[in-house]
Amino acid sequence: MAKIPLHFILNGEERAEFVDSGATLLRLLRDKTGDLTAKSGCLQGTCGTCTVLVDGAPRLSCITLAEDCDGADVETVAGLAAHGQLHPLQHAVMEHFAAQCGFCTPGMLMAAKALFLTNPRPSREDVVEALSGNICRCTGYEPIIQAVLSAAQVMSASGPGAA
Amino acid sequence: MEIRKKYFADERNDDLKEIGQSRQRSDALGHVKGITPFYADRAIPGLLHIRMVRSPHHHARILGIDASRAERHPGVRRVITARDVPHNVYTVLSLINIGPEDEPVLAFDKVRWQGEPIVCIVADSERAAYEAAQLVQIAYEELPAVFDVEEALKPGAPLVNEYHGQNYYRYDSGESRKVILGDVEKGFAEADFILEQRYQASPIEQAPTETTGCVVVPDQNNRFTCYTGTQAVFFTLDNSSVILQVPGQQLHFVGGTAGGGFGGKVDCTTEPIAILASMLTGRPVSYIYNRYEEMQISSPRAAERIYLKDGVMKDGRIVARQVRCYVDSGAYSRHTPYGTQKAAAHFPGPYTIPNVRIDCYCVYTNRTPSSAMRGFGVTIGDFALEVQMDKLARLIGMDPLEFRFVNAYRDGDMKAHHQPTEGAALIECMQEAAEWADWPVDPRCMAMSSREPRRQP
Amino acid sequence: MTRKRGRGVAAVNYPTGMNLGGDPTQALVHSTPTGNFMVTVSSVDLGQGMKQILRQICAETLGVPSERVVVDTADSDTGPHCMGTFASRGTHRAGNAVIAAAREARGVMLEVAAEMLEVSTDDLETDGAGNIHVVGAPAKAVSVTDTALAAHFQKGRSISGRGMFLVPRSYPSPVDGAMKPATCYAHACTVAEVEVDVETGEVDVISLKNVYEIGRALNPRMVEQQLVGGAWMGISHAIYETTEPYYPQRDHRGVDFNEYLMPGPGNLPRTEVVVLERPAPDGPYGGKGPGEMCANAPIPAIANAIFDAVGVRIDTMPFTPEKILRALRGLEA
Numbered sequence: 034m035a036k037i038p039l040h041f042i043l044n045g046e047e048r049a050e051f052v053d054s055g056a057t058l059l060r061l062l063r064d065k066t067g068d069l070t071a072k073s074g075c076l077q078g079t080c081g082t083c084t085v086l087v088d089g090a091p092r093l094s095c096i097t098l099a100e101d102c103d104g105a106d107v108e109t110v111a112g113l114a115a116h117g118q119l120h121p122l123q124h125a126v127m128e129h130f131a132a133q134c135g136f137c138t139p140g141m142l143m144a145a146k147a148l149f150l151t152n153p154r155p156s157r158e159d160v161v162e163a164l165s166g167n168i169c170r171c172t173g174y175e176p177i178i179q180a181v182l183s184a185a186q187v188m189s190a191s192g193p194g195a196a
Numbered sequence: 197m198e199i200r201k202k203y204f205a206d207e208r209n210d211d212l213k214e215i216g217q218s219r220q221r222s223d224a225l226g227h228v229k230g231i232t233p234f235y236a237d238r239a240i241p242g243l244l245h246i247r248m249v250r251s252p253h254h255h256a257r258i259l260g261i262d263a264s265r266a267e268r269h270p271g272v273r274r275v276i277t278a279r280d281v282p283h284n285v286y287t288v289l290s291l292i293n294i295g296p297e298d299e300p301v302l303a304f305d306k307v308r309w310q311g312e313p314i315v316c317i318v319a320d321s322e323r324a325a326y327e328a329a330q331l332v333q334i335a336y337e338e339l340p341a342v343f344d345v346e347e348a349l350k351p352g353a354p355l356v357n358e359y360h361g362q363n364y365y366r367y368d369s370g371e372s373r374k375v376i377l378g379d380v381e382k383g384f385a386e387a388d389f390i391l392e393q394r395y396q397a398s399p400i401e402q403a404p405t406e407t408t409g410c411v412v413v414p415d416q417n418n419r420f421t422c423y424t425g426t427q428a429v430f431f432t433l434d435n436s437s438v439i440l441q442v443p444g445q446q447l448h449f450v451g452g453t454a455g456g457g458f459g460g461k462v463d464c465t466t467e468p469i470a471i472l473a474s475m476l477t478g479r480p481v482s483y484i485y486n487r488y489e490e491m492q493i494s495s496p497r498a499a500e501r502i503y504l505k506d507g508v509m510k511d512g513r514i515v516a517r518q519v520r521c522y523v524d525s526g527a528y529s530r531h532t533p534y535g536t537q538k539a540a541a542h543f544p545g546p547y548t549i550p551n552v553r554i555d556c557y558c559v560y561t562n563r564t565p566s567s568a569m570r571g572f573g574v575t576i577g578d579f580a581l582e583v584q585m586d587k588l589a590r591l592i593g594m595d596p597l598e599f600r601f602v603n604a605y606r607d608g609d610m611k612a613h614h615q616p617t618e619g620a621a622l623i624e625c626m627q628e629a630a631e632w633a634d635w636p637v638d639p640r641c642m643a644m645s646s647r648e649p650r651r652q653p
Numbered sequence: 654m655t656r657k658r659g660r661g662v663a664a665v666n667y668p669t670g671m672n673l674g675g676d677p678t679q680a681l682v683h684s685t686p687t688g689n690f691m692v693t694v695s696s697v698d699l700g701q702g703m704k705q706i707l708r709q710i711c712a713e714t715l716g717v718p719s720e721r722v723v724v725d726t727a728d729s730d731t732g733p734h735c736m737g738t739f740a741s742r743g744t745h746r747a748g749n750a751v752i753a754a755a756r757e758a759r760g761v762m763l764e765v766a767a768e769m770l771e772v773s774t775d776d777l778e779t780d781g782a783g784n785i786h787v788v789g790a791p792a793k794a795v796s797v798t799d800t801a802l803a804a805h806f807q808k809g810r811s812i813s814g815r816g817m818f819l820v821p822r823s824y825p826s827p828v829d830g831a832m833k834p835a836t837c838y839a840h841a842c843t844v845a846e847v848e849v850d851v852e853t854g855e856v857d858v859i860s861l862k863n864v865y866e867i868g869r870a871l872n873p874r875m876v877e878q879q880l881v882g883g884a885w886m887g888i889s890h891a892i893y894e895t896t897e898p899y900y901p902q903r904d905h906r907g908v909d910f911n912e913y914l915m916p917g918p919g920n921l922p923r924t925e926v927v928v929l930e931r932p933a934p935d936g937p938y939g940g941k942g943p944g945e946m947c948a949n950a951p952i953p954a955i956a957n958a959i960f961d962a963v964g965v966r967i968d969t970m971p972f973t974p975e976k977i978l979r980a981l982r983g984l985e986a
Contacts, residue, residue: 200927
């Protein structure tokens, strides 16, 4: 099968890979780049555990074609902590005990980060809407909602552009 | 959340340094960085993938299997059928002498539920494995199937599982696990009111976000390392060792970190076949359930049908309770004979009732084998019991919460399974709930204590 | 007004452990040369927090801060046997095994410290901050680090311990079912408030007040995680979940997250939790297993609340809009 060359940015670093036609972004990330932070929960775009940012927008990487990401800027949880400092969202999830098994956590974090990029001061309803494509089976969601709201407060206190 | 320290303070030492402290979870940092190592989170070169060919029928005889086209499909490394499995018997609880050996690892003569695994494809890519799975041709003779627990017990019902010879698990107590205290018929004769009701629950899936699975890597010295999300490491290792007929020391299991389980990851369904595939190909192999398999192939919480019959006095005392509980094990036992006796031990709930008769049946039907889930053997029973309690209270015109106080078990009370109650705290939970939810109850209820012996009527 | 409110109550208990199969778990504890402690087990963390709880239990027993304890699980090459994580047994069984192992290790640690301080072990206590000192004389002390170094390099002692906790199998009597199915019981009482739409049959859970008695909240925030998440699962079981909605028919099966319904972040009631603690005499620091039972009481409480709201009994789980509408029509007829 012909391989398709891809050139993209992953968490700020330039990458070049060859992928099979039809391969998903999730497979590209996990099998080719070694970034295992995006999880595979359903492979059909229903659980949100594979959520990453593509050019700043949340994408379900399990149903995003890798070949469509040529030239794209891809962000995963691996890039969330900048210069060794945890992102406020990561702090908040810890602080609010908002992770149990941890499998949905990377997707939740990326969905929340995508929200902050367009809406730095989200209401509870905004947060609920942003997380509604992400399934958590452990927490009952409330701690996650609280964590995201609290991170938004921290970030808006530390000024614009913090996301 | 609040901890109400006023209850049972004299039984506690609250002056501990680590216990009772809300320390941060040691795994929290890994979770938020996405580096918690789940079983699939290892980059392994040359990994092969498994796709299972499964029964489309609920109950059928297998007349022939032709996998030759699948074997020739590009990327296919190996096709595994029942004859390749050294000890083709799924063992589960037989290691602790409970469950019967009533299930093949891969079906060969019959399929007994829709989705039963028959042929295992091992291929270079998931895609090749999927494609090859479509090419396997299996000839079936369809057989009548039974899906309802009570229908399955009727004479003339299709026999689901020949191992048992009948559609129920035979306990040493007979067709059901029995619990008997006092004389339930005498209790009914004395009762002011009798209420008999039927309850039913459908199967429920554990639905962890991480699906069931494992990744097996051939190691040095002819050992195999199995990265797995199992809830029971040695259980799974020992069962794999029996199925594969290899000494346990050849197997190395690494787990301990699961993306949710809720009981759904105790059945060791993927590990033996993945290790076998690794042995046969000499390659690392992954066997990961897709979402459909997680929802419909992995064992759910069993469906249950429960009949409750209660004799109750005008003053609120329950004097007799009879329970008939039918647990739908599906086509095979897995952990359900255990869960069924756990149910028998759990009835008649946290209440002191002098006359009790419990019969819990583990019934085989042509559906996905059921197994453990959060609240195994208890959750559905609690639903039935507590709705029944509400109905009984209204039947005699008593407040539902007060009715529970009247019957709540206390330290020293004899339970139906002939154990004295210890460490009861139901009364205190209800007192706290009454106060907090502003649900007024008679002052005598608020004065009760689980530690105060019940006055015999 | 098509929406009617009601409330209902339910009370339950829940057994810890799987006595009916025999229930063993082992643990090993050893010190590194600098006085950090490794707990080696093969128990599984499903997200309930086993690793952290065993860490705190070990630290409490040793008398050291929990940061100095590392829990290594579950590698079958190093971790001793555990039945597994189910039946609410993990914290109870593995916790007791860790206590036993940590006690043995603490005994050696105190023997070494006693030699260094030239006192009897009976005169020593730990301060929980990393020091061992003479009772009543905090200045006469040696650090855990120095004790471990001395044990390794001067005294030739291994600060380590083996722990085993076994509940022997209980065989039910074939005659009357007499048995000991569990070691201790947790308790719960839930008051649920619901709103039922009599036109659509839909149920909204408005609030859940859950009182849980769990023996001992070993780590309260983690207990809260379990109880809140479990209550959510109870709601989910009550009004949404099943793989076969028309049991015993096998059609309309929920085969994925599109079809298998669960409440999302937009469907949450006000869930409040109060915890009572009646320590289990045989539990690790009194702890029982709270993780499973917290889902159970909300289900019948919701069923009873539906009856209180609209006068129909739904005796079949889950309580779907279709069942409620059919029951309401039955009521009219």
